[in-house]
Amino acid sequence: MRFSLDFLDEIRVRVPISAIVGTRVTFDRKKSNVSRGDFWACCPFHGEKTPSFHCDDRRGRYHCFGCGVSGDHFRFLVELDGLGFKEAVERLADMAGVPLPQQTPVDREREAARASLYDVMEMAAQFFERQLQEEGAAARQYLHRRELGLGMQKTFRLGYAADSRNRLKEFLVGKGVGKDQLEASGLLVSGEDIPVPYDRFRDRVMFPIEDLRGRVVGFGGRALAADVRAKYLNSPETELFHKGRMLYNAARARRACQAQGGAAAKPVVVTEGYMDVIALASAGFAQAVAPLGTALTEEQLALLWRFSPEPVLCFDGDEAGRKAAYRALERAMPLVKAGVSLQFVLLPDGKDPDDIIREGGAGAFAQLLKQAVPLADMLWQKETENTAFATPESRAALERRLKEAAFAIKDESLRHYYLQDIRERMRNAFRPVFTPYAKGGRASRSDFPDIMQQGRFQVSRSLSQSELVKPKGAQIPLREAGILAILVNHPGLWHEYFEELAALTFENADLTGLHRTMLDILAEWHPEDGAAMQELLDKRGQAQIIGRIMQMIGNAGLRSAQTAAPPEDAREALKQALYLYRRTYFLHKQLREIEAELLKNPDIEVFATLKDIKSELERTNATEALIEGFGQWEENP
Secondary structure, three states, X not given: OOOOHHHHHHHHHHOOHHHHHOOOOOEOOOOOEHHHOEEEEOOOOOOOOOOOEEEEOOOOEEEEOOOOOEEOHHHHHHHHHOOOHHHHHHHHHHHHOOOOOOOOHHHHHHHXXXXXXXXXHHHHHHHHHHHHHHOOHHHHHHHHHOOOXXXXXXXXXXXXXXXXXXXXXXXXHHOOOOHHHHHHHOOEEEEOOEEEEEEXXXXXXXXXXXXXXXXXXXXXXXXXOOOOOOOEEEOOOOOOOOHHHOXXXXXXXXXXXXXXXXXXXXXXXXXXXXXXXXXXXXXOOOOEEEOOOOOOOHHHHHHHHHHOOOOEEEEOOOHHHHHHHHHHHHHHOOOOEOOEOOXXXXXXXXXXXXXXXXXXXXXXXXXXXXXXXXXXXXXXXXXXXXXXXOOHHHHHHHHHHHHHHHHOOOOHHHHHHHHHHHHHHHHHHHOOOOOOEEOOEEOOHHHHHHHHHHOOOOOOOOHHHOOOOOOOOOOOEHXXXXXXXXXXXXXXXXXXXXXXXXXXXXXXHHHHHHHHHHHHHHHHOOOOOHHHHHHHHHXXXXXXXXXXXXXXXXXXXXXXXXXXXXXXXXXXXXXXXXXXXHHHHHHHHHHHHHHHHHHHOOOHHHHHHHHHHHHHHHHHHHHHOOOOOOOOOEOOO
């Protein structure tokens, strides 16, 4: 049924979106401004400790600055509760006291047919459940061997289809189900060349497949006889059942993924089959789902991302499992975006989740989940496994394949970082080995102290005092000054990168104080422009440090960090500066670790690594200088 925009707008006007969202979250009292219809909470779609989920009654919208979800009243119910759009509209119309528009006769007829099909599928599910207990001895033995007790059988409503061509058909006909309904349900095999329709499922363990509202819409059947051509058989496509858009156990898994009772949200776990899902649920992993006998589709990926931003895909570690993982990777690459990706677990060769749990318990599988590989790592593994790269041509071919995969990403920002990641991986994988020469040829490990003394690699002071790793707490790096200046002058950008910005650390104590003061202000107030933020900071004693950093960015010509900069310029400059901050922070951390290692182990390879990191830092600094002044310029003492 279609609803007019005027009808939907009337519902939005009558019901504040905070009234809908507030039933599923607890609003942060300090950060929210009730009088302005401005609410903040921890996101119900992903686990977090700092409220970054914003709900705005004036606009009738919600947005999470952490995971990126956004929408209106109806989308909230569709995404979080798994309702269909029509059901969401009906629920909100009832809350608003707005009568639903009258349906046409065609609409009513179609709705009635769908409703009757749900009834037919429910009757079939109940029939199969009874058959399991009354006639399904072989099916019960199979489930017993798989260690599935009566409790899990009831939870997943497992059943049995007798080895008969008409047992189910006769039962449904006896309940008054007509021929058209029988054929539309997909429970019978019928067609012009089949004079007498017969039961589709025979001598099989039956797995009801439910939609997001928990209604039975189809079945999967596992054959008990060894000589059957199709080990698993699913319902055909029907008015209710679309296997490319659904996931087994989706309704239960969606609830299990959500943050509850202060516990963080869990990532949804994707396995290969029904029995894997039930075995995992038996071991406490209720957030498991499975595709319905096909490779993951775009619709199924979109459904998974409604449950959690980084689903974990589990595949067998054999060749078939790796190929399935790579197909999922290729399908996902055009769809991933900032905050939405995949992780992968390749199980030990020849084992499925049930085997892992039987041998090592739930803890063994939990450990595998902790070792899940990010999408970028899986892409690298796919293109490099079982291949030697001894020639420039082979390395160039590898780089081309990786870049082709990255260019499939539609999200421009994410594509930029994937290309950057590929460059770093290529450089680290194929950088030349540093081997200094002595007078008579290549130096050996035993030559290392002599080389140092001869001045070939002179170190003028103790490494503990080296300029490479010496802290610069008294100085103010221009990059860090620029980041904070942007956030002072454009406070709205805080909420676009809140989690990352809140976690920033600074060597300089004054910058640390300014950063913490802004966080305190954001927790209590909502400054909408730079003037309001500066006024609040001045009242808290931050005027002097603000004056210093503003003078720095003015002298350096950082126009995008200043108050007059267009918001889009400030946003882009902040993105670039944050990337450079992360990169140099990581390199300095590596330098400190290598310094400690070199003091304990004065090995020539460790020293070579130190030189490589220093070179990488210099290259990063050179890149910074190209970005509107965000280089290593520092304030004059």
